[in-house]
Every structure is written in C-alpha cells, then in structure tokens.
Amino acid sequence: MRVYLIGFMGSGKSTFGKKLAAKLNMPFVDTDKAIEQAQGKTIPQIFSEYGEAYFRSLEAAFIRSTTEYTSALISCGGGTPCFNDNMDWMRENGITVYLKVPEEHLFQRLRTRTAKRPLLAGMDDDALRAYIRDMLQKRSAFYDRAHQIVDPTAVKPKFVADLLRKKMEH
Ligand code: S3P
Numbered sequence: 001m002r003v004y005l006i007g008f009m010g011s012g013k014s015t016f017g018k019k020l021a022a023k024l025n026m027p028f029v030d031t032d033k034a035i036e037q038a039q040g041k042t043i044p045q046i047f048s049e050y051g052e053a054y055f056r057s058l059e060a061a062f063i064r065s066t067t068e069y070t071s072a073l074i075s076c077g078g079g080t081p082c083f084n085d086n087m088d089w090m091r092e093n094g095i096t097v098y099l100k101v102p103e104e105h106l107f108q109r110l111r112t113r114t115a116k117r118p119l120l121a122g123m124d125d126d127a128l129r130a131y132i133r134d135m136l137q138k139r140s141a142f143y144d145r146a147h148q149i150v151d152p153t154a155v156k157p158k159f160v161a162d163l164l165r166k167k168m169e170h
Pocket residue numbers: 007008009010013032043076077078079080116117118119
C-alpha cells in the first residue's frame with residue numbers, strides 16, 4: 001500500500017513522516033528530494049531557472065511514477081495536491097494523509113526556515129503570516145479531501161500508524 005503524506009510547508013511531512021514510515025515498516029520517499037536528485041538542482045534553482053509551472057510538471061510526473069513502489073510512504077511538497085489533478089490521482093492510487101497543523105505552529109516553524117523555500121523567500125513576519133493564512137484558505141479545498149486528517153502536534157506517529165493499518169485492512 002502507498003501512503004501519500006500531504007500538508008502545508010512546515011507541517012512535519014519529513015520529520016513526522018519518517019517516524020510514521022518506520023512504524024509502518026515502509027520506505028520513506030521524499031518528492032522534493034527525488035526531483036532535486038533527478039534534476040541535479042535544488043528546488044530554489046529549479047524555480048528560478050525554469051519557473052514554478054515547470055516544477056509543477058516535474059512534481060506531477062514524479063507522483064505518477066510512484067506506482068513503482070508497492071509499499072511506501074511518499075512525502076509530498078506542500079503544493080503537490082493542488083496542481084495537475086494530483087489529489088484525484090493520489091486518492092485513487094493510495095491512502096492520502098493530511099498533516100493539519102494549527103496556523104500559529106506553521107508560522108513559528110516557518111519563520112526561521114524561509115531560505116530553502118522559494119515561495120517564502122524574503123518575507124518578513126507580517127507577510128509570512130498573511131501568506132500562510134491566504135494559502136491555507138486556498139489549499140484547504142485540496143488538503144481536506146484526504147482519506148485521513150491528523151494533527152501531528154497532538155498525536156504520535158504510532159497512533160497514526162495504527163489508524164492507517166486499520167484503514168488498510170478494510
Ligand atoms: C511548495 C512546498 C515545498 C516545495 C516547493 C513548493 C509549496 O515543499 O515543494 O518549494 O508549493 O508549498 P515543502 O512542503 O516540503 O516545504
């Protein structure tokens with residue numbers, strides 16, 4: 001079974017995701033890292049050299065290539081579910097899990113880590129707060145369609161692993 005982990009930047013898709021994958025005995029696959037490796041460039045370089053639309057096409061192609069895994073936890077980029085019908089595709093090809101983190105937590109987690117994220121580059125605190133609010137409003141329509149929604153600041157990876165195991169049995 002494939003698990004697609006989705007959520008906003010800073011929601012813990014990597015840290016919580018790695019622990020969750022370990023509890024599920026699944027390899028952890030990071031969409032952004034796979035794209036960076038395949039392109040030999042960082043995400044900021046891909047954005048600045050080719051633009052966001054090109055990045056979104058790489059992302060959609062990578063997601064569709066994950067059928068090569070019979071069992072894996074695939075950690076998506078924050079925007080992955082929101083472009084190119086990726087959410088429909090992931091729902092049909094695996095279990096989708098949304099890490100839904102309170103807005104204030106996202107702000108605290110992201111304020112020191114804008115450099116690696118081209119969409120947040122150069123934002124001050126006010127701009128970052130406004131951006132998170134606005135993007136969450138737009139992206140929730142996609143994120144909320146996940147099979148399972150969990151708050152990683154409130155539950156442990158083992159709890160989510162048990163939930164997903166039950167889902168997979170049915
Ligand atoms: C993006 C999130 C990033 C990365 C890219 C775009 C987004 O991934 O895919 O910078 O649109 O929210 P993380 O959510 O892992 O930071």
